[in-house]
Amino acid sequence: MKNIIFIAPPAAGKGTISDYLVKNYQYEHISTGDLLREEIASGSEFGQKLDVILKSGSLVDDETVIRLVNHKITSLSHQAFILDGFPRTLGQAKVLDEMFRELNIHNNVVIYLSVDLDTVLKRVTARVICPKCKRSYNLNNEKLKPIHKDTCDDCGYALIRRDDDNEETFKVRYESFIKNTKPILDFYQDKGMLKEIDATLPLEVIYDRIENEAKND
Template sequence: MNIILLGPPGAGKGTQAERLVENHGLVQLSTGDMLRQAKASGTEMGKRVAEVMERGELVTDEIVVGLIEEKLTTSDAKGFIFDGFPRTLAQADALGALLEKTGQRLDAVIELKVDDKILVDRIVGRAEQARAAGQPVRADDNAETLNQRLEAYHAQTAPLIDYYAQKGALNSVDAMGDIDTIAGELSAIVKTATA
């Protein structure tokens, strides 16, 4: 069982991935986490990642796909949730080729749909509440940074919605509601995909 979670920053992909891990025994493959783990590992791939990150450059698709291939071929997991990958059409093609090469398939792509303005207001409000309560606030939890990240998402990643819709793999969920309701909808999609 392999699924992709698509959605802009702040849509709840991480939260919902955690629920899918708990409820369906899938493994979350977050590219950010994988890159940090690789960098700390000291392996040959880890050294390549560290060099690129230390230069302040973006890690190449080749490296990210290599890390994902490593996970797909060495894990005994019953399935994966791709969170933060693919981000581009080229990465989507690379993932398709990789799944085919490893004898696996993509079972579902789930788009978490949100309203950008409401999302920005919600994130900024949450940051203000945390600040007022004396809790830590993420550096990127502000309107300016979030709007920049949303622009990048719409330019680079949103084209994947049409890409996967044309393949008949896309499911869309309204992610502006209650976390439990959204989790229930995602679970229903996963159960249908595995039936």
């Protein structure tokens, strides 16, 4: 399978799909957030520097992130990977491109999971959680719905919406994602690497499409 650079707006289903690909195709899932946390947990000198930067509330610069990604990718022996959460800017996309050239990695596809704001907002606002036992429910899904509307099946507490699923906050996150991602998509489109998949399709169809796009030529 080809390496996948996976780009998707929040709540488009990227997590579920990544899990599926890891399970069925032995992909290595590379998330830059995880890489940063692992480096810090390792206690290395570099990790300690990162810890200071993150605790100060600053962003880690592109060079550092690419260094971590590079290290991770070169540690894999012929295993295909999914890059998740990277690149986030056009600058990062260009550095990544350079890195792939240096490492002689050309077997890549960019999958963009597209979904409009209204659809994704409906998904997000359908997620509710029990404040007592933290069990989560989805009001739009027959299998994940509570038996009695608004109360937890297990403890009878009134269900609440998760804080970060607040509609306004979500809209802002979604819109800033679209704005920041547009130049990256254009960049990959020009290179002929971009494959767009409609995230509102049934999951089985999405899996099929990705399997086709990521199949080795």
